[in-house]
Amino acid sequence: MKSKKQTKKKQSPKKTSVKTINVKHLARVEGEGSLYVRMKGKEITDLKFTIFEPPRFFEAFLRGRKYFEIPDITARICGICPIAYQMSAAQAIEQAFGIQVDEQIRELRRLIYCGEWIESHVLHIFMLHAPDFLSYEDSIQMAKDHPEIVQQGLHMKKIGNALVTVIGGREIHPVSLRVGGFYSSPSKKSLTQMLDDLKWTRDAAEKTVEWTATLDYPDFERDYEFVAMHHPERYAVIEGKLISNKGLDIDIQDFEDHFVEVQVEHSHALHSVHRERGAYKVGPLARFVLNYDQLTPAAKQAAQHAGLDTSCRNPFKSIIARSVETLFACEEAIRIIEEYEVPERPYVDVNPVPSTGHGCTEAPRGLLYHKYRIDEKGIILNAKIVPPTAQNQKTIEDDLLAYIPERLRLPQDKLTWQCEQAIRNYDPCISCATHFLNLHIEKT
Amino acid sequence: MKKPEKILVIGIGNEFRGDDAAGLLAAEKLREKNLDHLVIRFNNRDGSALLMLWEGFDNVILIDAVSSDSEPGRIHHVDLLDSSFEEKLTRTSGHNFSIFETVKLAGYVDKVPSNLKLYGIESKNFTMGENPSEAVLTAVDRVVELLSRYKNQEPVI
Known part of the structure; x- marks a missing residue:
């Protein structure tokens, strides 16, 4: 063990190295953000996971809109997980109005959500995160050496998208969801036609779990509140x-x-x-x-x-x-389709009452909370949306604060890479949160 | 006589970013014409989605806004399977994958159509919330005219 005197000598101001990591545009994340880290010796003196994509003020311009417009407007917050926004919004408004939707509608909602989980999870696993573990700049470079893996991912994603389309009308910003249920419900045939593809995707997901287990993982754990x-x-x-x-x-x-x-x-x-x-x-x-x-x-x-x-x-x-x-979502989708009966009416009647409603669903990236205060005419008086990336942001910074000091011996480019990878663990959706990433690490 | 294969036209862009809407506008105008020889699709997300959209088609035409130092509205006709195209196109994209990267990825996963052409409309203003410029709108009409004209002929590409 070093004496205090020796330590003091080694840490003299002239010899302490200053190091910075600066990633100005984080790659393979949804949206625009950056990371800046400044270190003095082994101590991090500044760390900022910055989201610089301009704010979009959704909560502000929802005020004054009719309740029935909200699912379609909030869907525009994200092109990857619009269902999550539509569903949290619709359920918050339903709670405000005291509406209960029946089991068939809830099952159909769960089914389209499974489609979103499949397409979003697969996009992140194969196209955004896997290149980190296999040391490729991006999935295109990865595809050069592992075409079969990327092909599998692309095909799985296609099927997730198809499931969203058959229920929602289109894969991006679907148009069939509404407060109270759906504007229209899919036929039994249109869903059962998807079963073979979903069973293939389920098997592919099983192989994906096996494959991800073979990747190399940094030895790093933290005591999270999940x-x-x-x-x-x-x-x-x-x-x-x-x-x-x-x-x-x-x-x-x-x-x-x-x-x-x-x-x-x-x-x-x-x-x-x-x-x-x-x-x-x-x-x-x-x-x-x-x-x-x-x-x-x-x-x-x-x-x-x-x-x-x-x-x-x-x-x-x-x-x-x-x-x-992803495997779970495939199995759940298969179950729901096999049990599916076309609802007599795909929605329940909606009558506005002045109230405040809360809605929560599990977006692919995590919890998505909506709250709306609504007047007697169904006009939105106030809106609050808390997306998953906003909830994970502080934890991402805390992960990096714990991860970097033990890895300062790494070359700058490798450390920077691992910092980006640590951020991508969260599949951050910066566009949703701006309400992602350039990395700047500065060592002093 | 064998019926000519249908040509897939994919309009690419972002309808809310000024001139970036060019590809979508052209594709919409072609869709409204209901032409027998064309199948129209749209892509307003990242390039990787193109691989899914063109699956099963041998003849594919993409229409997209491009940015070089040319005059806005100039139409670039590019054979995307010509390896020299990389020098003709910018790699910039408002999405995760550019067309350049998408074609590269398609090559690695064996999903490249036999014919793949780009009608690139030179664009300048990509400001969020603005309308496309007159020069770009004129070019959109020109591309629509060019692709409509091939009716009853062998594939244009």
């Missing part, structure tokens, strides 16, 4: 209460009693934190840890074979959790 929706019988996607591994157990409408959004100078996205315990983590790994019991037997078995269990605290292994969830 937060996710929870339903006693089903793996929560569109309904449930909010729970965490640190004792949180609340109804959706109590979200703001426990979580608060704070503004940080360096980001156009608010940071959502737990009022007492600070940063928390949402997304596939949080859902897997908290809701493992509700997974299908095949998804559980695939996770077990991959060595993923509920004790996992390694954020890099989110790619395995995402693959397990």
